[in-house]
Amino acid sequence: xxxxxxxxxxxxxxxxxxxxxxxxxxxxxxxxxxxxxxxxxxxxxxxxxxxxxxxxxxxxxxxxxxxxxxxxxxxxxxxxxxxxxxxxxxxxxxxxxxxxxxxxxxxxxxxxxxxxxxxxxxxxxxxxxxxxxxxxxxxxxxxxxxxxxxxxxxxxxxxxxxxxxxxxx
Amino acid sequence: xxxxxxxxxxxxxxxxxxxxxxxxxxxxxxxxxxxxxxxxxxxxxxxxxxxxxxxxxxxxxxxxxxxxxxxxxxxxxxxxxxxxxxxxxxxxxxxxxxxxxxxxxxxxxxxxxxxxxxxxxxxxxxxxxxxxxxxxxxxxxxxxxxxxx
Numbered sequence: 495x496x497x498x499x500x501x502x503x504x505x506x507x508x509x510x511x512x513x514x515x516x517x518x519x520x521x522x523x524x525x526x527x528x529x530x531x532x533x534x535x536x537x538x539x540x541x542x543x544x545x546x547x548x549x550x551x552x553x554x555x556x557x558x559x560x561x562x563x564x565x566x567x568x569x570x571x572x573x574x575x576x577x578x579x580x581x582x583x584x585x586x587x588x589x590x591x592x593x594x595x596x597x598x599x600x601x602x603x604x605x606x607x608x609x610x611x612x613x614x615x616x617x618x619x620x621x622x623x624x625x626x627x628x629x630x631x632x633x634x635x636x637x638x639x640x641x642x643x644x645x646x647x648x649x650x651x652x653x654x655x656x657x658x659x660x661x662x663x
Numbered sequence: 664x665x666x667x668x669x670x671x672x673x674x675x676x677x678x679x680x681x682x683x684x685x686x687x688x689x690x691x692x693x694x695x696x697x698x699x700x701x702x703x704x705x706x707x708x709x710x711x712x713x714x715x716x717x718x719x720x721x722x723x724x725x726x727x728x729x730x731x732x733x734x735x736x737x738x739x740x741x742x743x744x745x746x747x748x749x750x751x752x753x754x755x756x757x758x759x760x761x762x763x764x765x766x767x768x769x770x771x772x773x774x775x776x777x778x779x780x781x782x783x784x785x786x787x788x789x790x791x792x793x794x795x796x797x798x799x800x801x802x803x804x805x806x807x808x809x810x811x812x
Contacts, residue, residue, distance in 0.1 A: 505683055518681045518689050518799040526673040537667035650667065 535563040538577070544650040546642055548580045548612060548620075559615045582640035583661065584612040587619050591629045604629050610638060610658050625657030637661045681799075684713040687727070693799040696791040700765045702726040711765040712801075732789035733810060734762035741778045754778055760787060760807055774806035786810035 511517060532540060535551060539562050542549045550559045553567035553574040560567070560574070567574045589608035595601055606629055611619035624632055625641065638658035648654035681689055684701065688711075691697050701713035705722040711730065716723055739758035745751055756778055759768040773781055774790075787807040797803035 507680065512678055512680075518686055520679045521676070522679070523676040526675050528671050528673070530669045530671070532667040532669070540667050 533565075535565045539563050540650045540652075542579075543652065543654045544648045546582075546645065546648070546654075548582050548640070550578045550580050550612070550615060552576050552578050558617070560618075561612050561615055562620055578614070580615070581613045582642070582655070584610045584615075584619060584638060584658070586624060586632060586634060586636040586638060586658075587611040588634065589624060589632050591632075606632055608632070608658070620652065622652065622655060623657040624659070626659040631660075682715070684715045684724070688713050689799045689801070689803075692791070692801075692803045693797045696794070696797075696803075698730045698732050698762065698789065698804070700728050700730050700762070702728050709765045709767075711762055711767055711769055728764065730762045730764045732762070732804075734760045734765075734787060734807075736773070736781060736783055736785040736787060737761045737768045738783065739773065739781050741781075756781055758787075758807070769801075771801070771804060772806045773808070775808045775812055780809075 507517060512519065531537075539549055548561060549563060550561035551563040551565065551574045552559045553570055553572070554576075555570045555572060556567060558567065558569065559578050559580070561580060563577070565573055587609040589606055592605045592607060593601060595605070606624040606627065608622060608624045609619045610622050610624075611617070624636075624638060637660065639661045640655045641657055641659050642648070643654055643656055680686075688699050691699050698711065699713055700709045700711035701724045702709045703717040703720065703722050703724055704726060706717060706720045708717060708719055709728060709730075710717070710724065713727065714724060737759045739756060742755040742757060743751055756773040756776070757770060758773050758781070759770055761768045771789075773787060776785075786809065788810045789804050790806055790808050791797070792803050792805045
């Protein structure tokens with residue numbers, strides 16, 4: 495609305511009107527099912543997470559280790575060469591302080607999504623959460639360590655790590 | 664090594680309402696087995712199904728007219744297959760029917776006439792379902808039959 499526009503044309507309907515079928519309507523729920531296969535690299539990455547390990551792939555030409563892994567080196571345009579088991583510690587590459595959840599619901603205690611550069615890799619990293627930290631204490635370059643869920647709660651997902659917590663050095 | 668995969672379903676439910684004019688049109692079919700059109704005061708076009716503005720001259724429409732439910736076949740097609748490609752036991756004859764008194768055609772089904780007999784210009788008449796079976800849908804008109812029957 496604005497100073498000149500006092501209302502919009504149309505016939506407003508409330509959710510209740512629709513639910514109670516006060517107006518004639520057609521309802522359709524198409525089955526939009528999907529199966530997404532993870533691929534070789536992410537497939538192994540997720541399987542290793544279930545066992546409590548973070549793995550990357552190494553390119554012998556440039557020496558880079560990438561995580562999350564992919565089967566090719568995008569710098570050298572060649573397939574990379576080997577799996578590397580990495581430590582589960584790293585540094586905060588970048589972070590954000592979020593006062594809403596993924597579906598935009600307001601939350602009281604903010605979430606701190608961050609890109610964690612895993613020790614032994616040279617760039618980027620994995621997207622996760624920083625926990626057990628006051629938002630105002632998070633810093634670029636802050637040293638962190640993964641806190642894993644107990645083995646029986648792991649499902650083969652990046653959420654098998656609960657969050658990364660700061661390490662005192 | 665097992666292939667890891669993720670299964671999901673995207674919730675894409677939708678509700679589609681009839682609109683202001685559509686609501687009245689369908690309710691009149693449901694309650695009274697009557698087909699309504701709407702007439703434009705400016706260009707005299709009778710629209711069916713009714714709308715709230717004239718598509719030809721953008722005039723607001725409010726002059727509802729009752730149509731007899733009789734009309735002529737303007738175009739038709741005979742379907743031998745279902746939506747999923749399976750053969751129909753009996754062919755389905757769909758037609759664009761210009762109702763008497765209207766300037767636009769509605770699409771509906773013709774029954775009680777063999778496909779070979781259906782022709783452009785054929786006189787047909789609406790046959791409604793029993794009131795208890797009418798729900799406020801265009802299918803509350805069950806079909807159009809030859810006027811002679």
